[in-house]
Amino acid sequence: xxxxxxxxxxxxxxxxxxxxxxxxxxxxxxxxxxxxxxxxxxxxxxxxxxxxxxxxxxxxxxxxxxxxxxxxxxxxxxxxxxxxxxxxxxxxxxxxxxxxxxxxxxxxxx
Amino acid sequence: xxxxxxxxxxxxxxxxxxxxxxxxxxxxxxxxxxxxxxxxxxxxxxxxxxxxxxxxxxxxxxxxxxxxxxxxxxxxxxxxxxxxxxxxxxxxxxxxxxxxxxxxxxxxxxxxx
Numbered sequence: 001x002x003x004x005x006x007x008x009x010x011x012x013x014x015x016x017x018x019x020x021x022x023x024x025x026x027x028x029x030x031x032x033x034x035x036x037x038x039x040x041x042x043x044x045x046x047x048x049x050x051x052x053x054x055x056x057x058x059x060x061x062x063x064x065x066x067x068x069x070x071x072x073x074x075x076x077x078x079x080x081x082x083x084x085x086x087x088x089x090x091x092x093x094x095x096x097x098x099x100x101x102x103x104x105x106x107x108x109x110x
Numbered sequence: 111x112x113x114x115x116x117x118x119x120x121x122x123x124x125x126x127x128x129x130x131x132x133x134x135x136x137x138x139x140x141x142x143x144x145x146x147x148x149x150x151x152x153x154x155x156x157x158x159x160x161x162x163x164x165x166x167x168x169x170x171x172x173x174x175x176x177x178x179x180x181x182x183x184x185x186x187x188x189x190x191x192x193x194x195x196x197x198x199x200x201x202x203x204x205x206x207x208x209x210x211x212x213x214x215x216x217x218x219x220x221x222x223x
Contacts, residue, residue, distance in 0.1 A: 034211065043202050043214035044153070046111065087152060096141060097168075098212055100152040 002027045006088050006101035013078050013108045021073040021104045023088030031093040033071050035064050038085045038103070047086075078108045112137050112205050114215035122221045123193055130189045131218045133203035138183035141206035144176070147217070148199045156201075159186040193222045 003026040013019055025033065032051050036044035048057045050066035057064050061082060063074040073086055085105045089098040113136040123129050133142065142159040156176055157167040165178035180186045190197050200217045207213065 032211075036214075041200075041217075041219065043114075043217045046211060046213055049211055089153075096143075096158065096206060097155055098153075100154075102152045 002090060002092065002099040004088055004090055004099050004101035006086075006104050008104060009102070010105045011107070013075070013106065015079055015108055015110050016077050018074070018076045018078070020075070021086055021106070023071040023073070023101055024069060025071070025088075025090045026069075027090045027092055027099070029093035030090060032091040033066055034089045034091065034098065035062075035071070035073055036087040036089065038087055044087055075106065078106070080108045080110050082106060083108045111207065111211075111213045112139060114203065114205060114213060116201075116203060116215040116218050118218060119216065120219040120221075122223060124223055125194055127193055128189055128191045129193065129220060130187050131201050131203075131220075133186045133188070133215055135184045135205055139205040139207075140183070142180060142186045143204045143206070143212065144178060144186070144188045145202040145204060145214075146199045147202060153202065156188070159188075159203075190220065193220075195222045198222045 005024045007022045032049045035047040038044045048064040053068045061076045065072045085103045087103045088101040115134045117132045144156040145153045147153050155168050156171045157165040159178050159180040161180045177189045198221050202217045204212045204214045
C-alpha cells in the first residue's frame, strides 16, 4: 500500500528565514510526485511534478527535489504570502490515483 | 491547465437530505475525479467519473451514497445522499491532463447539521 508521510506537520517561519519541507514515500512504481499548495477554504493549486530521482524544479521562492525515497520542498527567503498548507502526492505507474500526504502548514510572520 | 468551477461553493444541509455538486471544466477532459477532504485531513479519492460508463469507486465509498454522473467530457456531478454530520467535508473535483497531472476545482464546503 502506498504511504506518503510529510514532516513537519506545521512550520512557523520568520519572513526571510529559509527552510525545507519533507515528503517521504513508499510506492510501487513511482510515476510522478506532485506538490500542491492549498490556501484555507480553497482547492489545491498545482506547483510541481517530479518524475525521476535527481530531478529539480523551481518556481519563484520554491524549489522541489526528488530522491528515490523522498522529496523536499525548499522555501527560500519566504514572505507572508507563502503561508499555506503544502501537500505532497504520489502517482503510481499502473493507475491514475493520487495518494496524498497529510500536508505541512507553513506560517510566515512578517 | 483547465479552468474548473464547482457549484455550490458551500452549503449547509439538514441530516437525511441530499446535495448534488456540479463540476464544470472549460475544455474536454478524459479523466475527472472526485475527492473528499474532511476537516483537518488530507484528500481522499472517492471515485473516478468515467464518461459514458459508471463511475469507479474507491474502497469505502459506494454508489448508493455517492452517485456520480458524467454526461459529457466537460461536466460531472457528485451527489451526497442521506447526509449525516460525518459527511461534513470539502468535496473537490479534479481533472487529469495529458501529462498525467491533476488540477483541482475550488471545492464545495458542505456542513451537515
